[in-house]
């Protein structure tokens with residue numbers, strides 16, 4: 001398909017996303033996130049050949065929030081192995097909100113999956129004795145091909161002063177013997193990772209590396225092992241959009257991870273990475289522009305994981 005045709009499809013998708021913005025709201029439970037401009041929208045695509053297509057606010061910096069959960073999970077899987085990580089955290093969609101502790105308290109002895117806060121805090125507790133935050137930031141820069149990634153101190157401080165719920169989850173995890181390292185250190189590491197500033201373009205780069213099975217096509221370097229990449233993409237498809245993951249998988253069919261900063265990272269296997277920035281969120285905490293935007297792309301470009309023809 002020629003570039004012009006692709007750009008006109010991207011513009012159509014962007015318009016669909018923009019129409020949905022008024023129906024959502026920026027996150028305010030972390031007060032600093034409430035300062036974001038609800039009308040911002042960026043769409044960045046990086047193909048497996050390293051070509052970029054950018055529309056809108058693709059260089060605006062915003063905090064990665066829960067998209068960091070896949071970076072921490074990748075690092076944990078690479079260094080500790082699959083069995084050790086999944087002994088502590090499950091692989092099942094939860095059907096619960098991202099910050100729920102109900103199921104964990106009542107029915108389970110491990111968090112449902114590494115994409116909800118209880119699971120991600122558990123992964124952070126595994127990483128804490130092995131890695132410094134600086135090393136994890138470097139890893140994030142490497143997988144996002146973005147050397148400018150750094151912590152947003154204002155968002156970090158803002159979340160740390162409104163951390164009661166995550167702290168409750170972390171101590172519940174300790175009481176169940178799931179967190180065995182320093183609880184406060186695990187909370188801080190998790191929150192710092194959520195506070196890294198990225199752009200839609202950095203997310204599309206990371207998505208592209210996941211799409212290629214872990215190789216940076218620009219250098220030929222293997223950045224992540226194929227086994228880890230396969231696990232990450234599967235968990236993105238089943239759990240990446242919280243309790244909206246099932247409907248998103250049916251309608252869009254592109255493995256995606258969201259963050260309450262407004263970011264979305266999507267992977268079209270063997271084709272492209274997609275990064276979206278739109279801080280107006282739906283009631284589940286996902287970028288509200290994301291679904292119509294990505295559904296349009298999926299249908300027009302044939303990107304659904306189980307239907308690669310155009311609808």
Ligand code: GLU
Nearest residue numbers: 065066098194259260261
């Ligand atoms: N730092 C956020 C929290 O723990 C991340 C949530 C998200 O992006 O979904 O509440």
